[in-house]
Amino acid sequence: MKNIFRNALSVMAGRAEKNRSIPRMSSSDPAIMASDALAVTDRLFYETSGALLGRGEAERLTSGALEGMDDGELFLEYRETESISLENGVIRSASFDTSSGFGLRSVLGEESGFAHSDEISESALRRASETVQLVRAGRSGQQAAAPRSTNTQLYPGSNPMDGTEFARRAAVLQEIDAYARAADARVVQVMASLNTEWQAVQILRADGGRAADLRPLVRLNVSVVVEKDGRRESGSHGFGGRYEVARLLDPAAWKGAADEALRMALVLLEAKPAPAGEMEVVLGSGWPGILLHEAVGHGLEGDFNRKGTSAFAGLVGQRVASPGVTVVDDGTLPGRRGSLTVDDEGTPSGRTVMIEDGILTGFIQDRQNARLMGVRPTGNGRRQSYAYPPLPRMTNTLMQGGSATTEEMIGSVKRGLYAVHFGGGQVDITSGKFVFSASEAYLIEDGKVTVPVKGATLIGNGPDAMTKVSMIGSDVALDPGIGTCGKAGQGVPVGVGQPTLKMTGLTVGGTA
Numbered sequence: 001m002k003n004i005f006r007n008a009l010s011v012m013a014g015r016a017e018k019n020r021s022i023p024r025m026s027s028s029d030p031a032i033m034a035s036d037a038l039a040v041t042d043r044l045f046y047e048t049s050g051a052l053l054g055r056g057e058a059e060r061l062t063s064g065a066l067e068g069m070d071d072g073e074l075f076l077e078y079r080e081t082e083s084i085s086l087e088n089g090v091i092r093s094a095s096f097d098t099s100s101g102f103g104l105r106s107v108l109g110e111e112s113g114f115a116h117s118d119e120i121s122e123s124a125l126r127r128a129s130e131t132v133q134l135v136r137a138g139r140s141g142q143q144a145a146a147p148r149s150t151n152t153q154l155y156p157g158s159n160p161m162d163g164t165e166f167a168r169r170a171a172v173l174q175e176i177d178a179y180a181r182a183a184d185a186r187v188v189q190v191m192a193s194l195n196t197e198w199q200a201v202q203i204l205r206a207d208g209g210r211a212a213d214l215r216p217l218v219r220l221n222v223s224v225v226v227e228k229d230g231r232r233e234s235g236s237h238g239f240g241g242r243y244e245v246a247r248l249l250d251p252a253a254w255k256g257a258a259d260e261a262l263r264m265a266l267v268l269l270e271a272k273p274a275p276a277g278e279m280e281v282v283l284g285s286g287w288p289g290i291l292l293h294e295a296v297g298h299g300l301e302g303d304f305n306r307k308g309t310s311a312f313a314g315l316v317g318q319r320v321a322s323p324g325v326t327v328v329d330d331g332t333l334p335g336r337r338g339s340l341t342v343d344d345e346g347t348p349s350g351r352t353v354m355i356e357d358g359i360l361t362g363f364i365q366d367r368q369n370a371r372l373m374g375v376r377p378t379g380n381g382r383r384q385s386y387a388y389p390p391l392p393r394m395t396n397t398l399m400q401g402g403s404a405t406t407e408e409m410i411g412s413v414k415r416g417l418y419a420v421h422f423g424g425g426q427v428d429i430t431s432g433k434f435v436f437s438a439s440e441a442y443l444i445e446d447g448k449v450t451v452p453v454k455g456a457t458l459i460g461n462g463p464d465a466m467t468k469v470s471m472i473g474s475d476v477a478l479d480p481g482i483g484t485c486g487k488a489g490q491g492v493p494v495g496v497g498q499p500t501l502k503m504t505g506l507t508v509g510g511t512a
């Protein structure tokens with residue numbers, strides 16, 4: 001999960017609106033009020049004035065393209081994105097972008113064919129169809145069973161911008177700036193950004209089976225820089241999820257984010273260089289779950305295990321973590337950033353137990369890897385957009401709680417690190433090696449939290465790290481809704497979570 005604030009930092013002037021024939025959808029649309037995702041996406045892709053593809057043609061061409069294949073689908077996508085960012089008290093950039101297109105994929109054995117276009121038209125789909133048939137090369141497969149359908153609704157289907165004006169969305173950033181500067185005289189810089197997205201997808205299969213999903217996604221981020229005696233430090237806090245943007249505009253919500261960013265920056269003003277060496281580490285609850293995401297989650301994705309390149313390959317049924325460690329991927333949590341009603345292959349998302357009481361129990365799967373491994377898809381087939389084929393990806397990945405209290409864990413450490421918040425991390429899937437930088441951490445000395453430290457990194461090996469978990473708290477928390485996971489050049493929103501944990505003998509890279 002590199003570059004977690006990628007979107008907030010890369011807010012640029014938007015591309016010109018690409019498909020003017022698609023009207024902006026709003027909640028006055030009765031179809032959205034009824035939350036009927038299929039009806040809404042039918043209107044978007046086939047029935048709008050100027051539509052260049054009819055539903056009948058889409059079905060006919062998809063069936064033809066996938067004839068003789070094991071699997072595949074037509075993925076249609078429409079997306080609206082708004083990004084507003086403020087720096088130095090002024091709106092530095094504001095962009096609104098709409099994009100739409102399709103990706104057509106054929107799957108035969110371990111091979112797949114993929115073609116995409118930003119033009120949803122019969123002629124473009126016909127050309128794509130010719131391309132994806134090339135994987136057949138005289139062979140023939142057997143069409144895999146279609147995903148079951150679902151009526152679950154994990155988030156509102158309407159556009160999250162509905163019900164608020166652009167002026168109001170921009171004004172909140174000014175209010176955050178004024179609030180943070182008034183809160184403390186040491187604040188010298190405030191940055192804030194608001195990102196809103198609405199994605200509508202329809203998935204069409206060779207047998208005519210269809211699934212659709214309407215996905216809102218919002219995030220607010222606040223960063224502050226403080227200065228004291230010539231020393232400058234920064235702190236940031238973000239939050240969001242799959243819900244309407246109005247929730248981010250509530251003063252109680254954004255003030256909390258600004259307060260937290262300021263608190264972190266002020267802590268760092270007093271921080272000493274971090275020590276280095278092997279020591280006991282207590283990890284905070286919530287966002288520090290990115291260690292779990294990196295150290296364990298990626299290694300439990302079906303593709304790496306089918307190909308045998310994961311450090312966990314072939315270890316199902318074996319102990320890979322300390323007793324008490326149970327890790328799940330759960331795409332069914334209402335309103336969460338990583339949640340999905342159906343994945344990008346049309347499979348309803350699920351709750352997959354990957355490690356149970358320290359024993360490896362299974363992987364997260366898309367359809368192709370599941371079929372090749374002889375297991376069921378888990379609803380984890382995800383893609384960044386229509387321009388990419390799906391891969392097995394995490395949704396919300398979390399560790400279940402135990403029974404220890406934070407006081408017990410801190411109290412049991414003679415000399416160690418209490419890592420409360422992380423900036424980001426990286427992992428090498430094959431070796432399992434990971435590196436994380438702690439953005440908020442403290443020394444633990446003789447069972448007590450003492451001074452804040454700066455520049456601490458946690459270095460380790462995924463499978464190995466999970467065997468070093470020695471105490472598990474009961475305070476399971478999810479992150480506030482900020483994560484974007486990168487894999488094979490594709491970014492998708494994810495959630496992470498865990499209780500407070502104690503790990504024994506972790507390597508800390510410090511600056512002292």
Ligand SMILES: [Zn+2]
Nearest residue numbers: 001293485486
């Ligand atoms: Zn990741």
